[in-house]
Amino acid sequence: MPELPEVETVRRGLVDTIVGRRIDGVAVTGMRTVRRTSAEAVYDGLMGTTPVAVRRRGKYLTVELDSGYHVMIHLRMSGQLLWVPADADEPVHTHVAVTFGGKPARRLLFVDPRTFGEVVVYDPADVAAEIPELHRLGVDPIADVFDRPVLAAILRHRSRRMKPLLLDQHLIAGIGNIYADEILHRAGVHPEAISSRLSPSSVTRLHEAIGTILATAVEHRGSTLADARYVDLFGAPGAYRERHRVYGRAGERCLTCGRGVIRRLTETGRATAYCPVCQRRPFKPQRSRAARVESREPTPPPTRGA
DNA sequence: AACTGTCCCTGCAAGC
DNA sequence: TGCTTGCAGGGACAGT
Numbered sequence: 001m002p003e004l005p006e007v008e009t010v011r012r013g014l015v016d017t018i019v020g021r022r023i024d025g026v027a028v029t030g031m032r033t034v035r036r037t038s039a040e041a042v043y044d045g046l047m048g049t050t051p052v053a054v055r056r057r058g059k060y061l062t063v064e065l066d067s068g069y070h071v072m073i074h075l076r077m078s079g080q081l082l083w084v085p086a087d088a089d090e091p092v093h094t095h096v097a098v099t100f101g102g103k104p105a106r107r108l109l110f111v112d113p114r115t116f117g118e119v120v121v122y123d124p125a126d127v128a129a130e131i132p133e134l135h136r137l138g139v140d141p142i143a144d145v146f147d148r149p150v151l152a153a154i155l156r157h158r159s160r161r162m163k164p165l166l167l168d169q170h171l172i173a174g175i176g177n178i179y180a181d182e183i184l185h186r187a188g189v190h191p192e193a194i195s196s197r198l199s200p201s202s203v204t205r206l207h208e209a210i211g212t213i214l215a216t217a218v219e220h221r222g223s224t225l226a227d228a229r230y231v232d233l234f235g236a237p238g239a240y241r242e243r244h245r246v247y248g249r250a251g252e253r254c255l256t257c258g259r260g261v262i263r264r265l266t267e268t269g270r271a272t273a274y275c276p277v278c279q280r281r282p283f284k285p286q287r288s289r290a291a292r293v294e295s296r297e298p299t300p301p302p303t304r305g306a
Numbered sequence: 307a308a309c310t311g312t313c314c315c316t317g318c319a320a321g322c
Numbered sequence: 323t324g325c326t327t328g329c330a331g332g333g334a335c336a337g338t
Contacts, residue, residue: 001331032315059332076332078316093316116313116332133334160308169333175314176332270331 001074004142004174005217006230006238007059013233014054014063017083018108020099023052026106030095034113036131037122045069045121046098058137058173064124071119072131073110079117082109083233095119113229137173142218142258146172148207155195155203161190162198164265174211177217178223178247183209185246185256191265191272191281218241246273254278255304 002010005262026046028039050066056062063071073081082091086105090097096110096119110119122130126259139146139154154171158169165171166180168281175183189202198206215222222238225248241248245255250273251265260277 073330077330113317114331145337158307164309167332184320269311289312 001079001176001178001225002079002230002232003176003179003216003221003230004056004140005061005179005240006222007056007061007075007174008142009221009232009238011054011061011084014051014061014081014108017106017233018051018063018100019050019054020026020050021102021106023047023099023203024101025099025106026240027097028095029097030093030110030112030115033095033110033112033119036118036120042096042119042121046071047256056174057140058169059176060134060137060173062134068123069121070120070124072118072128072134074118075112076114076116076118077114078114078229079110080229081233082111082231082235083107084109086234092277100250110169111123122271128240133169134242135259138171139173141172141174142214146210148204151207151210152200152203154159155198155206157196159194159196161191161267162189162193163270163272165195167270172210173278174214177272178244179217182244182277185273185278186213188278188285190279190281191267192273197282202267241273 005084012212025048026043029035031039034042043148049067050064052066053064053066054061057076061073063073064069084107086099086107090109091111092114094109094111095115097155098258100108111115120131139150149253162184163180166175168185169176183206185292187202187205189198189206217240220240220243221236222230223240223244224237225241237256240287246262252262252274254260254262254277257275257277260275262273265272
């Protein structure tokens with residue numbers, strides 16, 4: 001699942017590949033990928049232009065074209081961008097293929113089995129109308145402006161459970177299920193802790209964890225899961241998965257404290273992994289119905305190792 | 307304001 | 323073995 005570190009890795013790849021290269025071929029075959037506009041709009045918007053910059057906001061990529069238009073690319077669950085030789089075979093579920101001039105010519109493929117991803121060409125002056133969710137995105141957690149006071153203000157002014165708060169793209173943009181779990185674990189904050197009740201030291205730890213986890217994951221070019229499809233532009237997997245401490249480790253002994261066994265609960269419909277020792281339950285738990293139902297199950301998670 | 311459920315879609319795993 | 327069924331998961335949105 002591409003989250004901020006994976007999208008940032010792809011962005012850096014795009015800067016090194018497509019910027020300054022003219023587009024001289026566009027093939028749109030996946031209608032769902034261009035559902036917000038049309039195949040014609042994407043074709044017309046790209047053909048003959050040259051990318052001049054590639055930016056990222058949260059999990060959204062935006063490419064600035066020399067025409068003045070921008071391209072928004074969102075990979076959602078299963079989207080991939082691949083930089084391949086112009087004569088390479090297209091993988092199944094290739095929905096958009098863009099050919100770049102130069103020697104040799106190369107193609108950028110948008111591949112997306114589940115078709116949740118999107119490609120939109122838009123006028124940046126109209127972004128609020130054309131891509132409202134991009135316009136409403138919260139602060140980017142690896143930007144310099146995201147300092148401790150900014151985080152403290154986000155937390156203090158609402159009473160929300162921490163896991164869904166971290167996933168709310170309107171507040172902080174770019175954190176998904178994997179990194180939310182890893183961040184909360186590193187900070188020692190329970191996923192159901194209430195944001196406005198965090199102690200100052202918890203806020204400090206949370207701010208440190210967000211910065212460290214995301215920066216380290218970017219350094220390792222993101223997380224490629226066994227069952228997931230994330231690879232970088234050149235088809236290489238990310239190495240951060242080996243450093244996951246809770247995500248995907250339910251039932252295992254905690255690598256940090258060596259005492260807790262990683263538990264799994266469902267928080268707002270999302271699988272959540274945490275260590276009950278490192279992340280103590282808040283004193284007055286406010287738990288979702290789904291979480292209550294799940295924790296009623298008596299099955300103790302099997303221990304492994306240790 | 308905050309949370310819940312629904313939808314979109316495919317691949318994969320479990321169950322028969 | 324082969325079919326059917328269920329589920330995961332990002333994010334928008336509608337409903338409570």
